[in-house]
Amino acid sequence: MSQPAACDASNEDFDLIVIGGGSGGLAGAFRAAEHGARVALLEPHLFGGTCVNVGCVPKKAMWLAAEVGNRLKLAPTLGFAVPEARLDWKTFLVHRQRYISNIHDSYRRRLDAAGIVTIASHGRLLDERTVLCGEGMPLRARHVLIATGGHPVKPQVPGAELGGTSDDFFTWCGAPPRVAIVGGGYIAVELAGVLQALGSRVEIFARGPRLLAGFDTEVTDQLVEDYRQAGVHLQFDYKLGRVQSADGGVRLCDVDGVIGERFDALLFATGRRPNTTNLGLEAAGVALDADGHVLVDELHATSVEGIHAVGDVTPNLALTPLAIAAARRLMDRLFGGRDTRLDQDNVPTVVFSHPPLGKVGLTEEEARQRHGDDVHVYRAGFRPMLYALADVPQRSLFKLVCVGDARRVVGIHLMGEAVDEILQGFAVAMKRGITLEDLRDTVAIHPTSAEEVVLMR
Numbered sequence: 001m002s003q004p005a006a007c008d009a010s011n012e013d014f015d016l017i018v019i020g021g022g023s024g025g026l027a028g029a030f031r032a033a034e035h036g037a038r039v040a041l042l043e044p045h046l047f048g049g050t051c052v053n054v055g056c057v058p059k060k061a062m063w064l065a066a067e068v069g070n071r072l073k074l075a076p077t078l079g080f081a082v083p084e085a086r087l088d089w090k091t092f093l094v095h096r097q098r099y100i101s102n103i104h105d106s107y108r109r110r111l112d113a114a115g116i117v118t119i120a121s122h123g124r125l126l127d128e129r130t131v132l133c134g135e136g137m138p139l140r141a142r143h144v145l146i147a148t149g150g151h152p153v154k155p156q157v158p159g160a161e162l163g164g165t166s167d168d169f170f171t172w173c174g175a176p177p178r179v180a181i182v183g184g185g186y187i188a189v190e191l192a193g194v195l196q197a198l199g200s201r202v203e204i205f206a207r208g209p210r211l212l213a214g215f216d217t218e219v220t221d222q223l224v225e226d227y228r229q230a231g232v233h234l235q236f237d238y239k240l241g242r243v244q245s246a247d248g249g250v251r252l253c254d255v256d257g258v259i260g261e262r263f264d265a266l267l268f269a270t271g272r273r274p275n276t277t278n279l280g281l282e283a284a285g286v287a288l289d290a291d292g293h294v295l296v297d298e299l300h301a302t303s304v305e306g307i308h309a310v311g312d313v314t315p316n317l318a319l320t321p322l323a324i325a326a327a328r329r330l331m332d333r334l335f336g337g338r339d340t341r342l343d344q345d346n347v348p349t350v351v352f353s354h355p356p357l358g359k360v361g362l363t364e365e366e367a368r369q370r371h372g373d374d375v376h377v378y379r380a381g382f383r384p385m386l387y388a389l390a391d392v393p394q395r396s397l398f399k400l401v402c403v404g405d406a407r408r409v410v411g412i413h414l415m416g417e418a419v420d421e422i423l424q425g426f427a428v429a430m431k432r433g434i435t436l437e438d439l440r441d442t443v444a445i446h447p448t449s450a451e452e453v454v455l456m457r
């Protein structure tokens with residue numbers, strides 16, 4: 001497995017010091033070096049940060065395994081003679097780790113080829129131009145990029161230490177028989193789908209009245225129905241009071257003292273906090289928000305000239321492509337002489353549930369708040385062909401939110417088979433300002449799920 005090189009850089013000046021070798025930091029370092037900047041990158045752990053090591057990549061690997069598992073479960077209904085399929089996690093983990101190791105190796109090669117000095121230690125600002133490398137070596141640069149990402153947090157309730165987080169999930173070697181997941185956001189929904197498909201009996205405990213706040217309610221309601229059909233149990237408005245151990249497992253106890261059933265494992269998917277402690281931000285005078293995020297303007301400049309920040313350490317949406325896009329544009333401005341900035345409107349995003357769910361633009365609720373009565377909603381609810389053939393009840397729901405007489409599309413919400421791959425192209429079209437008529441003018445690709453987007457009446 002590729003590790004950053006030992007801390008052996010001499011005390012020279014750089015054009016840019018990047019603190020953090022995750023999605024944003026690596027993208028910034030590479031782009032700055034392309035522009036001829038002398039770059040130092042500080043990363044004490046594995047290159048790739050959250051996304052590559054404990055986020056998007058291992059999560060998508062598990063999601064793909066779960067998808068294969070779900071297909072194998074369907075197969076006998078269609079006439080295939082398939083013995084009961086069971087995933088040997090350890091074998092799968094070898095494939096997952098090989099894939100991730102290849103990414104590490106590729107980063108290592110590219111960093112060396114780009115002449116980026118990598119230092120395997122924490123960075124801490126001593127002042128606005130100086131970064132302390134580990135315990136000793138101060139480095140100076142014209143610009144500093146903070147790209148230190150975030151970490152998962154657990155609720156502050158007694159017994160919380162009995163549960164793990166997504167970081168722990170990625171060390172598991174099997175699906176526990178019964179798993180409780182506290183949370184109702186991306187990670188809760190994604191890990192619940194994976195575990196249920198791979199053999200666990202999962203129960204989600206969401207503190208709010210619905211899943212995935214910020215996504216279209218109708219669409220998330222359909223997901224809840226699909227999850228229930230798949231066997232996932234869901235409790236809403238659940239207020240966790242404490243966790244207690246029970247025969248090697250745990251029981252959740254709500255704030256009213258009601259003790260629930262025993263689970264073999266507990267995962268908290270209750271959000272993440274930025275990595276901004278021990279970074280010397282106060283010494284350098286960098287302003288933070290109440291949650292500890294580094295405050296940035298739309299150019300990703302912090303309150304201190306020469307110090308910039310991208311990715312999960314900022315209050316922006318915590319998505320890998322945003323961290324990368326922000327870092328590249330920043331470096332194009334700083335070292336490439338280009339006046340470019342990141343447009344954070346209409347960012348498409350997909351939740352890798354089973355089936356997946358995606359959105360770009362405004363939800364119906366947001367559109368009504370912004371445009372009042374001039375909002376027109378079009379829906380397609382259907383059973384994808386494979387599920388109809390197998391006579392499985394799982395349904396898809398596609399929804400377009402349009403405004404004005406021209407029916408300009410301001411929101412696309414898709415839930416169902418293959419939407420993770422379908423959404424990207426429609427997100428391009430929406431960014432170009434398409435109308436419902438443009439969609440209807442486009443010849444459908446038949447028979448697909450995607451055609452439902454252009455056939456909506």
Ligand SMILES: Cc1cc2nc3c(=O)[nH]c(=O)nc-3n(C[C@H](O)[C@H](O)[C@H](O)COP(=O)(O)OP(=O)(O)OC[C@H]3O[C@@H](n4cnc5c(N)ncnc54)[C@H](O)[C@@H]3O)c2cc1C
Nearest residue numbers: 020022023024049050051055123148149311312318319320
């Ligand atoms: C389970 C999970 C699944 C996810 N799935 C998706 C997905 O499917 N799609 C998507 O777009 N996003 C996904 N995300 C979010 C995505 O992983 C993050 O938005 C992205 O990794 C943020 O990149 P970053 O560069 O800001 O931070 P990170 O990738 O977290 O990198 C920060 C790096 O900084 C290093 N660091 C921290 N402190 C210091 C210091 N003092 N000095 C030096 N280095 C330091 C850390 O070791 C780390 O390597 C997921 C996240 C999780 C947790």
Ligand SMILES: NC(=O)c1ccc[n+]([C@@H]2O[C@H](COP(=O)([O-])OP(=O)(O)OC[C@H]3O[C@@H](n4cnc5c(N)ncnc54)[C@H](O)[C@@H]3O)[C@@H](O)[C@H]2O)c1
Nearest residue numbers: 155183184185186187188207269270271272318350351352
């Ligand atoms: N597919 C993707 O792109 C993807 C996947 C995973 C994560 N991510 C990114 O990572 C971020 C973090 O994911 P996440 O799921 O941890 O966060 P989230 O913000 O999506 O969801 C956090 C959930 O925890 C609940 N919660 C918070 N504190 C709680 C408490 N004390 N008790 C009970 N419930 C509590 C919230 O109500 C919410 O439902 C996401 O917001 C997203 O930006 C993206």
